Amino acid sequence: MRALRRNLPAIVVFFAALVLWEVVISSLDVRSFILPAPSSIANALVENWDVGYQIWPAAQTTFLEAAGGMVIGTLLGVLIALVISRWTLAGDIALPVAVAISAIPIIAFAPIANNWFGVLSPTSKMVIAAVLVFFPIMINVLRGLTEVPNSSLELMRSYAAGTIAVFRKVRVPNALPFFLTGLKVGTTLALIGAVVGEYFGGLNVALGRIVVQSASRLSFEVTWAAIIVASVVGIAMYLLIVGIERIAIPWHPAVRGERVT
Amino acid sequence: MSSQAVVHLSEVTKTFDVPGRGTMTALSGIDLSIGQGEFVSLIGPSGCGKSTLLRLIGDLTVPTSGTVEVNGKPARQARVDRDYGIVFQSPVLFDWRNVEENVRLPLELIGTDKAAREARVTEMLELVELSDFRRHHPYQLSGGMQQRVSIARALAFEPALLLMDEPFGALDEMTRERMNSEVLKVWTQTGITVVFVTHSIPEAVFLSSRVAVMSARPGRITKVVGIDLPRPRTVETRENRRYFELVTEVREALRGMDGRVEADDAALERATAEGGIG
Numbered sequence: 001m002r003a004l005r006r007n008l009p010a011i012v013v014f015f016a017a018l019v020l021w022e023v024v025i026s027s028l029d030v031r032s033f034i035l036p037a038p039s040s041i042a043n044a045l046v047e048n049w050d051v052g053y054q055i056w057p058a059a060q061t062t063f064l065e066a067a068g069g070m071v072i073g074t075l076l077g078v079l080i081a082l083v084i085s086r087w088t089l090a091g092d093i094a095l096p097v098a099v100a101i102s103a104i105p106i107i108a109f110a111p112i113a114n115n116w117f118g119v120l121s122p123t124s125k126m127v128i129a130a131v132l133v134f135f136p137i138m139i140n141v142l143r144g145l146t147e148v149p150n151s152s153l154e155l156m157r158s159y160a161a162g163t164i165a166v167f168r169k170v171r172v173p174n175a176l177p178f179f180l181t182g183l184k185v186g187t188t189l190a191l192i193g194a195v196v197g198e199y200f201g202g203l204n205v206a207l208g209r210i211v212v213q214s215a216s217r218l219s220f221e222v223t224w225a226a227i228i229v230a231s232v233v234g235i236a237m238y239l240l241i242v243g244i245e246r247i248a249i250p251w252h253p254a255v256r257g258e259r260v261t
Numbered sequence: 262m263s264s265q266a267v268v269h270l271s272e273v274t275k276t277f278d279v280p281g282r283g284t285m286t287a288l289s290g291i292d293l294s295i296g297q298g299e300f301v302s303l304i305g306p307s308g309c310g311k312s313t314l315l316r317l318i319g320d321l322t323v324p325t326s327g328t329v330e331v332n333g334k335p336a337r338q339a340r341v342d343r344d345y346g347i348v349f350q351s352p353v354l355f356d357w358r359n360v361e362e363n364v365r366l367p368l369e370l371i372g373t374d375k376a377a378r379e380a381r382v383t384e385m386l387e388l389v390e391l392s393d394f395r396r397h398h399p400y401q402l403s404g405g406m407q408q409r410v411s412i413a414r415a416l417a418f419e420p421a422l423l424l425m426d427e428p429f430g431a432l433d434e435m436t437r438e439r440m441n442s443e444v445l446k447v448w449t450q451t452g453i454t455v456v457f458v459t460h461s462i463p464e465a466v467f468l469s470s471r472v473a474v475m476s477a478r479p480g481r482i483t484k485v486v487g488i489d490l491p492r493p494r495t496v497e498t499r500e501n502r503r504y505f506e507l508v509t510e511v512r513e514a515l516r517g518m519d520g521r522v523e524a525d526d527a528a529l530e531r532a533t534a535e536g537g538i539g
Binding site: 149151152154155157159160161165169170173176249251252253256 | 356399
């Protein structure tokens with residue numbers, strides 16, 4: 001109930017914008033290939049839900065690719081952050097490499113990954129998504145592991161706690177909120193990675209393919225429908241992480257309702 | 262006395278390298294012996310090195326020269342043997358642990374078995390009167406309550422020595438007086454030896470068996486005032502004539518060397534903070 005009241009303004013504005021959009025399109029007679037009306041997008045979505053362009057099965061494919069990319073990218077990011085936080089030398093080598101990888105324009109890398117891991121295989125899309133996801137996870141986890149208050153370390157020193165105990169009792173719990181922030185950033189990036197990968201080829205029942213093909217046939221209602229479904233998938237993944245956050249770190253200021261933006 | 266001393270410092274010197282200012286002497290020629298069950302306060306102006314002195318006892322920093330012994334062992338060995346518990350100015354509680362989990366932390370590190378651990382945590386929370394707040398998280402507690410959790414945690418593993426570094430400096434005067442009585446209660450019940458850093462004269466006199474008055478630049482102990490107020494000390498103690506005499510004595514001892522060294526204080530405190538990282 002409180003969540004509803006807090007989100008009410010956003011919901012009202014959203015529907016008002018939809019109505020305005022519809023009215024402007026019909027009153028100014030805007031051509032549908034420039035901007036289709038919400039009603040015709042909704043229509044295209046229903047008509048192509050599981051037949052025609054098959055938006056719903058496509059959404060599932062794209063979601064699985066993004067989720068796979070999340071898993072791979074997260075594992076890699078956490079692993080490398082652990083190594084860097086533990087061994088300075090490893091950090092000196094790995095950090096520049098990680099920065100270089102994250103600087104690769106994903107558009108340029110997508111066709112290569114498709115070539116390497118099979119254009120028709122979901123693996124290639126997962127790899128593309130993983131490359132995007134890995135960096136924010138790594139940077140956030142690394143910060144969480146290393147930015148520990150000095151007072152906490154002194155307290156542990158007074159207990160003659162060893163490196164492993166400090167890691168388990170202080171560094172890991174300290175890194176948890178940072179990790180979840182990395183995951184939140186990662187969800188949207190994973191989806192972008194998957195769609196971009198699909199854009200450069202693959203099986204047709206995938207959101208990225210639907211965007212390419214419907215646009216080439218000037219069926220922009222379908223293009224818009226696919227884009228909207230893609231963002232709904234992204235929002236769902238994001239909300240999933242927010243839910244996990246509430247369970248995992250209820251003590252954190254960001255979770256216990258002191259709104260931190 | 263020195264054979265049964267819990268804390269024994271002799272000829273202790275501590276210098277810090279302050280970038281751009283050369284070497285600064287934080288402590289010079291410190292000799293101090295603290296016996297079993299004593300309550301000794303270190304008082305002095307900021308920059309006199311009283312916190313540094315406490316950190317030396319806890320082996321959170323090492324002396325430049327001289328020896329620091331705790332329980333007849335080098336300070337480092339005493340730390341490794343977990344001979345002391347420490348309470349800092351901030352409570353340093355872990356946000357992700359609730360009250361009982363915070364108190365339990367040192368017992369987990371020591372590897373106390375579960376049943377003994379739970380019994381001990383219960384006992385400690387009763388001691389600091391926080392039994393009803395076991396499952397609360399630190400952010401749900403007031404500053405005074407958080408500091409009580411910190412005290413319970415420091416005492417959980419029954420150390421011989423309790424080090425307290427301006428533990429109530431951030432609290433209001435009312436809460437501070439209440440906390441003083443609580444600390445005395447804990448001290449009486451456990452028979453623990455306490456070294457207590459403060460810049461409050463009334464606090465030092467009310468609590469201590471002896472007050473070591475320090476001066477700044479270089480930090481040294483200029484006078485040790487024995488506090489012969491009767492125990493138990495209560496609200497009435499603060500209205501006792503002898504109490505005022507002792508407060509005056511400590512104040513005059515502090516004024517005697519009048520450490521107006523503000524300019525150097527900031528630099529020295531920075532160096533102390535940085536030097537403490539290792």
